[in-house]
Amino acid sequence: MRFFFGILLITGFSFQASAQxxxxxxxxxxxxxxxxxxxxxxxxxxxxxxxxxxxxxxxxxxxxxxxxxxxxxxxxxxxxxxxxxxxxxxxxxxxxxxxxxxxxxxxxxxxxxxxxxxxxxxxxxxxxxxxxxxxxxxxxxxxxxxxxxxxxxxxxxxxxxxxxxxxxxxxxxxxxxxxxxxxxxxxxxxxxxxxxxxxxxxxxxxxxxxxxxxxxxxxxxxxxxxxxxxxxxxxxxxxxxxxxxxxxxxxxxxxxxxxxxxxxxxxxxxxxxxxxxxxxxxxxxxxxxxxxxxxxxxxxxxxxxxxxxxxxxxANGGPLPTDTVVNNPTVASGFSVFPNPAINVVTVSPKGDFALANKTIYVYNMEGKMVLTHKFFFNTEKVNISSLPAGVYIMSCGEGKSRVTTKLVKL
Ligand SMILES: [Zn+2]
Structure with missing residues (x-):
């Protein structure tokens, strides 16, 4: 049985949406x-x-x-x-x-x-x-x-x-x-x-x-x-x-x-x-x-x-990062992590005119896999990283040009 639940036309491109x-x-x-x-x-x-x-x-x-x-x-x-x-x-x-x-x-x-x-x-x-x-x-x-x-x-x-x-x-x-x-x-x-x-x-x-x-x-x-x-x-x-x-x-x-x-x-x-x-x-x-x-x-x-x-x-040279990390040098604001390197808990605080309240920080390992998220209710909060294996991570907040990142080293 064919069951198309919609045919959409968007700016000249047509495609069929189908359950099959x-x-x-x-x-x-x-x-x-x-x-x-x-x-x-x-x-x-x-x-x-x-x-x-x-x-x-x-x-x-x-x-x-x-x-x-x-x-x-x-x-x-x-x-x-x-x-x-x-x-x-x-x-x-x-x-x-x-x-x-x-x-x-x-x-x-x-x-x-x-x-x-x-x-x-x-x-x-x-x-x-x-x-x-x-x-x-x-x-x-x-x-x-x-x-x-x-x-x-x-x-x-x-x-x-x-x-x-x-x-x-x-x-x-x-x-x-x-x-x-x-x-x-x-x-x-x-x-x-x-x-x-x-x-x-x-x-x-x-x-x-x-x-x-x-x-x-x-x-x-x-x-x-x-x-x-x-x-x-x-x-x-x-x-x-x-x-x-x-x-x-x-x-x-x-x-x-x-x-x-x-x-x-x-x-x-x-x-x-x-x-x-x-x-x-x-x-x-x-x-x-x-x-x-x-x-x-x-x-x-x-x-x-x-x-x-x-x-x-x-292959020659060092390995490629498998995730694209956007570091926009024109954005002077962002967030800082202390202590870093760290073992169990870090304090994450905004820098410049950046705000963390009501935002989520995503933590990625060097294979680009997201391993931890933390939703902020306040601008400065402690984040428990004790579950992470030792290694280097990228903490990321925001999207596109407003995305800011910080490297975190877990011991
Ligand atoms: Zn085909």
């Missing part, structure tokens, strides 16, 4: 957002080569976490769980291959494509492959704003070396969307809503197994929807049966449609249909060939054969 899986594979392009992918001057450049039959192709990933509310700042573990899902689904190591109906098992494929979190940033420094950034945007439209610093998002890392994945709150709680091979470099990548990313963490049923990213990365690797986006259309893959349209929820096998070529009906359990996470479990050999063909000499993803940014040995 939807997919905007081709995002609206906003010509007002112009930026170049960050330079990668320090990276050693290899010579182009062709793919080798059956080689495992490993794709370095950078995950840009754009958060407004704390819960959108998803954990490292949730991000890791998504990388694990991708590696299982693209290698047919997913535990639910048992659910692939017998007639389709013969075309099921191990694509021999894998994913790793990047270890080297575009400037050559070490990275976790996770970039966290606070944004003033309560949500992002499907207009690629999330891909640009200037629109409250984060600029792409060199898309010839990294698969850029942006995780954020999407308008209408859309699940995600992807660019297609050959799209402009600065918008190359995949956008996924924060609460359908990964298989561990606070996730929105029935999208709790990380299949939204499996599906969108399929588009990034050139796959079309299995019904060809038109009635009884073609996905340009021979071993996926023609089906009249998409499927939602999880039909029972066999699910016949008007153009089913035989009694097996729709391949509704294909990752490129729109069924629930727990319903999907297969890429086919044809889809595998289509994806891998993109890595051949002269094809849009060929450069990934020479991407070494998952090799920590290629």
């Amino acid at each position: 899986r939807e997919c905007a594979a081709v995002a609206n392009r906003n010509p007002n957002f112009r930026s170049l992918a960050k330079a990668n001057a320090n990276r050693p450049v290899g010579h182009s080569r062709d793919t080798i039959v059956n080689e495992i192709i490993t794709i370095p990933v950078v995950v840009h976490v754009l958060y407004n509310r704390p819960e959108e700042n998803i954990s490292d573990d949730q991000i890791l769980s998504q990388i694990e899902v991708l590696n299982k689904d693209y290698r047919r190591l997913n535990s639910d291959t048992i659910n692939t109906p017998a007639p389709f098992k013969s075309v099921a494929a191990d694509s021999r494509i894998m994913f790793c979190l990047a270890k080297v940033a575009p400037d050559g420094r070490a990275t976790t492959g996770i970039v966290r950034k606070h944004t003033n945007n309560v949500y992002f439209l499907l207009d690629d704003g999330v891909k640009f610093d200037g629109a409250g998002g984060a600029d792409a890392w060199d898309p010839s070396q990294y698969l850029n994945i942006w995780v954020c709150s999407l308008a209408g709680r859309s699940l995600g969307y992807s660019s297609l091979p050959g799209d402009p470099a600065e918008t190359d990548g995949v956008v996924i809503n924060y609460d359908v990313f990964g298989s561990r963490g606070l996730l929105r049923a029935p999208y709790t197994l990380g299949r939204t990213a499996t599906h969108e990365v399929g588009h990034w690797l050139g796959l079309k929807h299995i019904w060809g986006d038109t009635t009884c259309g073609s996905d340009d893959v021979d071993d996926t049966p023609t089906q009249s349209s998409y499927n939602f929820n999880c039909p029972s096998f066999p699910k016949m449609s008007t153009c089913s070529p035989n009694a097996n009906g729709d391949m509704f359990m294909n990752f490129m249909d729109l069924t629930n996470d727990a319903c999907m479990n297969i890429f086919t050999n044809g889809q595998k060939q289509r994806m891998r063909s993109l890595f051949a000499l002269g094809k849009p993803r060929n450069s990934f054969l020479n991407s070494h940014v998952c090799d920590p040995g290629q």
Whole structure:
């Protein structure tokens, strides 16, 4: 059953809000957002080569976490769980291959494509492959704003070396969307809503197994929807049966449609249909060939054969901070913390014309994860930090240009 609860039109961009899986594979392009992918001057450049039959192709990933509310700042573990899902689904190591109906098992494929979190940033420094950034945007439209610093998002890392994945709150709680091979470099990548990313963490049923990213990365690797986006259309893959349209929820096998070529009906359990996470479990050999063909000499993803940014040995210099800390030097006010370093309790007081009463201070560790909050009722209060492990933290108050931060050392 289809159940759209709203179709919104906002300043010329249209998108559908849906309680069920939807997919905007081709995002609206906003010509007002112009930026170049960050330079990668320090990276050693290899010579182009062709793919080798059956080689495992490993794709370095950078995950840009754009958060407004704390819960959108998803954990490292949730991000890791998504990388694990991708590696299982693209290698047919997913535990639910048992659910692939017998007639389709013969075309099921191990694509021999894998994913790793990047270890080297575009400037050559070490990275976790996770970039966290606070944004003033309560949500992002499907207009690629999330891909640009200037629109409250984060600029792409060199898309010839990294698969850029942006995780954020999407308008209408859309699940995600992807660019297609050959799209402009600065918008190359995949956008996924924060609460359908990964298989561990606070996730929105029935999208709790990380299949939204499996599906969108399929588009990034050139796959079309299995019904060809038109009635009884073609996905340009021979071993996926023609089906009249998409499927939602999880039909029972066999699910016949008007153009089913035989009694097996729709391949509704294909990752490129729109069924629930727990319903999907297969890429086919044809889809595998289509994806891998993109890595051949002269094809849009060929450069990934020479991407070494998952090799920590290629990194130089100190590690990158994974959170963007806004220090506005023109703001003379802020707050002070005493004592610092501290063990159990610190006194936090405003400086200059800053006020703390009725504001909240957020404490982040050096991985950008929020570990403590304190709501102030008065301008000066004591904050108990005894629960924090020893280390360096950033205390942050306010947003955007009015955000002020102070470093705290916990002993
Ligand atoms: Zn799609």
